[in-house]
Amino acid sequence: MAILERSPQAGNDSSFASNENSSQAPSPQNFTFSSYYQHSWPVAAMFIMAYVFIFLMCLVGNSLVCFVVVKNREMRTVTNIFILNLAVSDLLVGIFCMPTTLVDNLVTGWPFDNITCKISGLVQGMSVSASVFTLVAIAMERFRCIVHPFRQKLSLRKALLTIAIIWVLALVIMCPSAVTLTVTQEEHHFMVDAQNRSYPFFSCWEAWPEKGMRKIYTTFLFSHIYLAPLALLSVTYARISFKLFQSSAPGGAPPGLERQRACRRKARVVRMLIVVALFFSLSWLPLWSLLLLTDYGRLSEQQLHLLTAYIFPFAHWLAFFNSSANPIIYGYFNRNFRRGFQAAFRSQLCSGTWGGHRETYTERPRRLFGGGLCNRIFVEVQPTESGQSGDAQRMGRFPLRNGWVAHRRLAPEDLDGGGSARVPLRTPAWNI
Structure with missing residues (x-):
């Protein structure tokens, strides 16, 4: 997948030098044998527990959000429809991204077929993109509601149309990844299990016609799925915070007491907005930094192995944690949603x-x-x-x-x- 399961080795120019010279007869010392499992059992158990924790958290939290909106007719408002779409996209992230990414981080090579490589990559990319775009839609709706309260309100029909556009845009953005994703066998690379049995090594990676096209696509995804959404979230929530503190306390009550209550409520809202923007930026920054590093940096085999075996699994986990925590941020801290x-x-x-x-x-x-x-x-x-x-x-x-x-x-x-x-x-x- 172009976001979560892009092989770091695929972006390094020297990684497939053995493939370019595959027409030459290999000597015995040119064969590479890797362990079937990338980690020892204690490390693998730690990864499994960490991923199972966020998987259950994502499944339960987002399912409850969907239940609340679908079951309670009065909860089907514009903002809650966006939150429902966010929960659906995060559910897809948990169902399609977390298990395959965990297996990919534990087992050397790609253990599934070519169709699974393409479909899982497309669904994963669309789910992540739709989740990010929905965060932006929620921010824009809050901005319209607070900063420009007297403008024409967004109807439910327009909200559903916006959601449809979000998924179409996610499909268009991830189509190049789905087209180029393929499973290839490394001719001189084999996996060896604990019983000393060897298996062919397969990898699911993006086979671009030219190596430079992958770097361009990575930069495009980084700017459209992380950088631009982060900028929009920061600007809109900053404007909302400024508008809240700029507004005066409502009349009709003792000014001192009401001003204190209003300030506390505004501060609570502003804290939530800051948490939303910071949590999104911090949870996705490590993964995007690694993707850019592996595409643009000339890393050695030892450095690539360190990134693939230990750092990428943590970066994936942190990005997935964003989808698991969204129900808490947008559900539990929202009084309407909680009630x-x-x-x-x-x-x-x-x-x-x-x-x-x-x-x-x-x-x-x-x-x-x-x-x-x-x-x-x-x-x-x-x-x-x-x-x-x-x-x-x-x-x-x-x-x-x-x-x-x-x-x-x-x-x-x-x-x-x-x-x-x-x-x-x-x-x-x-x-x-």
Whole structure:
């Protein structure tokens, strides 16, 4: 795969010198014998435990995110649709990238066939690219919502169209890798197992017509899948942070107390944004640095062996950890998502009710007291079987703003068929 399983040796000009001279009759000393397993059992066990940990973390976390959005209809908002797509792409990263990369890091050579080489490379590259592009889409949606709150809102249909464009773009970017990926046998290279049995050595690598084309493609991927997304994330989240601290505290409440609460909420949001940008940059930087080093640096066989056997597995693990931690960053630290997760399981356990209350989560913008945020939480107090009291019948929506309640009369169309009122309590969420 052009991102995760590109053989470091394939990028070094001197790596395949033996192939170029394969027409000459080899002498016995020109044969190369490598151990079937790259590591000792203690080192291999450490790699397996580390990869299994992030695999389970990725599988469970992203599956729960998908469950929350799919199960709770009110969670199907624009931002959450992007988070759902992020979870799907990260799931594909865990399913298609982690197992094959672990095997490739443990076993010498490529143990699968040519079709698996091409398909796994394409799916892996598309999954990683879609995950990165979705991070950018989430950042742009947050930027539009906070910095330009009065512009035309992004509809669900446009969000789905954006997701389709993300996957098409990921396919287009990874097509050159899928076309050039092939499995070749090294004529003078063999693998030897513990029983001293020899096996032919196969490698899954990108067979470019010219060696310089691989370097160009690596640079293209680095700029479009790491450098440009990182720049966009940094700029948009910096603008969002500046906008949050630039805005004044909402009116209608004691200014000192409300200003303290608003500052704490803003600081919490800014910390989350900084974590997102830093975590993305730090988790992918080692792998991209190694890919560029192996393509542009003239490394010796000993240096290539050190990179392939020990440093690349750690760089792969760190990049995969980003896909495993995304559900925590975008799910757990998001109050709407966390409460939606609780409500989804609560509805499963209690047949959609819990103490006569139901929680709904939406990001549809509402203007309360002349302003407001894009993301809001609504708690709808459902009427009991005996009906609501007279006060609840007379009063309609109670929009809460900084602890102060604004009342209005209940319109006839707000009443349900039974004559009872649904009374949503609205509070800003500060989950951007």
